[in-house]
Amino acid sequence: MPATQRLFHDLAPPDARAEVAPARALARPEDMLRPPLPAAAAVASVAAGPAELLWQALRERAPAHLMALASLLGIVLFWHLATTYKLDFYIRFTNIPTPTEVLAKIVEVNASPKFIKNVGMSLRRIFIGFAIATVLGVTLGMLIGRYRLTRNLLFPAMEVFRPIPAIAWVPISIMLWPDNEVSIVFITFIGAFFPILLNTISGVQAVDDVLLRASQCLGARERQIMWYVVLPGAAPQIFTGLAVGMGVAWVSLIAAEMISGQFGIGYFTWEAYSLISYPEIVLGMITIGILGLMCSGLIRFVGKALMPWLAYGSRAGSMR
Amino acid sequence: MSAAAPKGHVQIKDVSVRFGSKGRMTEAASRVSLEVKPGEFVSIIGPSGCGKSTLLNIVAGFIKPSEGKALLDGRPIGGPGADRGVVFQQYSLFPWMTVRKNVEFGLKMKGLGQNQREAAARSLLGMAGLLAFENHYPDQLSGGMKQRVGIVRALATSPQVMLMDEPFGALDSQTRTVMQEILTNMWQQLQLSVLFITHDIEEAIFLSEKVYVMTARPGRIKAEIPIPLPRPRTPEMTASPTFQALVRQLKALIREESLAAMGGELSSGGLQGIDHQFSHDGMNALI
Numbered sequence: 132m133p134a135t136q137r138l139f140h141d142l143a144p145p146d147a148r149a150e151v152a153p154a155r156a157l158a159r160p161e162d163m164l165r166p167p168l169p170a171a172a173a174v175a176s177v178a179a180g181p182a183e184l185l186w187q188a189l190r191e192r193a194p195a196h197l198m199a200l201a202s203l204l205g206i207v208l209f210w211h212l213a214t215t216y217k218l219d220f221y222i223r224f225t226n227i228p229t230p231t232e233v234l235a236k237i238v239e240v241n242a243s244p245k246f247i248k249n250v251g252m253s254l255r256r257i258f259i260g261f262a263i264a265t266v267l268g269v270t271l272g273m274l275i276g277r278y279r280l281t282r283n284l285l286f287p288a289m290e291v292f293r294p295i296p297a298i299a300w301v302p303i304s305i306m307l308w309p310d311n312e313v314s315i316v317f318i319t320f321i322g323a324f325f326p327i328l329l330n331t332i333s334g335v336q337a338v339d340d341v342l343l344r345a346s347q348c349l350g351a352r353e354r355q356i357m358w359y360v361v362l363p364g365a366a367p368q369i370f371t372g373l374a375v376g377m378g379v380a381w382v383s384l385i386a387a388e389m390i391s392g393q394f395g396i397g398y399f400t401w402e403a404y405s406l407i408s409y410p411e412i413v414l415g416m417i418t419i420g421i422l423g424l425m426c427s428g429l430i431r432f433v434g435k436a437l438m439p440w441l442a443y444g445s446r447a448g449s450m451r
Numbered sequence: 452m453s454a455a456a457p458k459g460h461v462q463i464k465d466v467s468v469r470f471g472s473k474g475r476m477t478e479a480a481s482r483v484s485l486e487v488k489p490g491e492f493v494s495i496i497g498p499s500g501c502g503k504s505t506l507l508n509i510v511a512g513f514i515k516p517s518e519g520k521a522l523l524d525g526r527p528i529g530g531p532g533a534d535r536g537v538v539f540q541q542y543s544l545f546p547w548m549t550v551r552k553n554v555e556f557g558l559k560m561k562g563l564g565q566n567q568r569e570a571a572a573r574s575l576l577g578m579a580g581l582l583a584f585e586n587h588y589p590d591q592l593s594g595g596m597k598q599r600v601g602i603v604r605a606l607a608t609s610p611q612v613m614l615m616d617e618p619f620g621a622l623d624s625q626t627r628t629v630m631q632e633i634l635t636n637m638w639q640q641l642q643l644s645v646l647f648i649t650h651d652i653e654e655a656i657f658l659s660e661k662v663y664v665m666t667a668r669p670g671r672i673k674a675e676i677p678i679p680l681p682r683p684r685t686p687e688m689t690a691s692p693t694f695q696a697l698v699r700q701l702k703a704l705i706r707e708e709s710l711a712a713m714g715g716e717l718s719s720g721g722l723q724g725i726d727h728q729f730s731h732d733g734m735n736a737l738i
Contacts, residue, residue: 344513344537344543345537345539346556346560348531349533349608355560363545440546440590444546
């Protein structure tokens, strides 16, 4: 029993073993006692078929997925029990809709195009505000991060505005812009802008000096250095900024829609509260969560696609 | 790289470099003069902190001398440029570019089209035995391969001078020996001027026509040693009497300087109480 078991736990890959085995058989007495190894058996024991690989992947990942599923189901179960039995223990579930009521609402709201229109409006505001924040944030961030002149000129002003939360801009924004739509986009922009700006600045400043010198020695001029060295060098941190910015943009958007909006998923949720349509509140919340998740997933996906080199580096996994 | 007009003549004349503001000024190099003739392989060797790298940075155009002149083919060096290829001690490949894109970079800055760049980069990578890795990212390569790509990248723009700042310092000794052979072969094929910084005595002798020994800070040129070994250089030569004599000669020179550099620290109490014999042996091991 030990001899055969040891054989199958040997490390050598199948073809190496076939070559090495005879030589080793002469080397040590205990090895001489081993039966000659049938090649097919060796291959079968080491090379895994597709089915085996799938099983292996399942075995590795399934526990994590199962646990995630279990905690989600646990929350829904608690929600179900608390609402069905009207739990009232300081925290009150008396007016909270049950999961089934919310589920029924999903079918109901999708009967008319109003709900989808609300979602579409919110997404449009996010994308316009976020796109402007990305272009301005990255451009200004690169200028501030690299040049002392722009840093001294612009950074103090940015620092003054930065601590003001986007929501605090709502009244001014309504006065500032000709219509409501623009002012909501502006609030979204403000939310996304500062995380993107600050991360770009620190990404630019963290670009390894030896890479800048190397590019100069290879004949790169300032503009080329910015485009081919500083931008990709700062890219991982820019994407961190984009991910954070996207989160803040959603917070700002929903707040702005709730306060001053017409249409939009934040408006939908707040209107449901005013109209005492409780299932719609929860539906709005879940929708906001899913949209936010999709948007940050999109940024991660684009980041991975644009920065394939990160999969290999010491910083591999920083974009997870 | 036509043989008719040999270029890549580096001259450093009476150069001094001082860092810092008045009052707290440190002098990195003091009245240094040296020369790399067209097609010559020259090494600078000296104790750490003697300003070897400072001299290289002057030729590269990153630092301006406080006094004196730095000339390339008779013209003062104004700033960094593609006529001087630089290989750095740290890995300096762009992590976001594949090996081939790294090599193409200098040509791209010159404005060459994609097809020309690709052809040139591929032929250079082929010469260096790296073609199989053209689509790898730097982080997928070993240290020795990274430095080879770094050398190939610096060569791609056909510079007249190669400036190498302890390029093999981070490599293990096996890889280092192989890299030295590769470099000496490359240099013979390409016939360009090389200014090579190292603190490894045998490396300097093996590669160079001429070795400058620098003093401890502030760095001055202490000696200029010609290396009369024939070309092509082979690993077997390192065992020859000539080679060994040169090693002994340089070791003695460097040793004086290292002792001088450490002397201040030793006498000021750093190693007080330690047996003299011990510190002496310790120093021998360091040198």
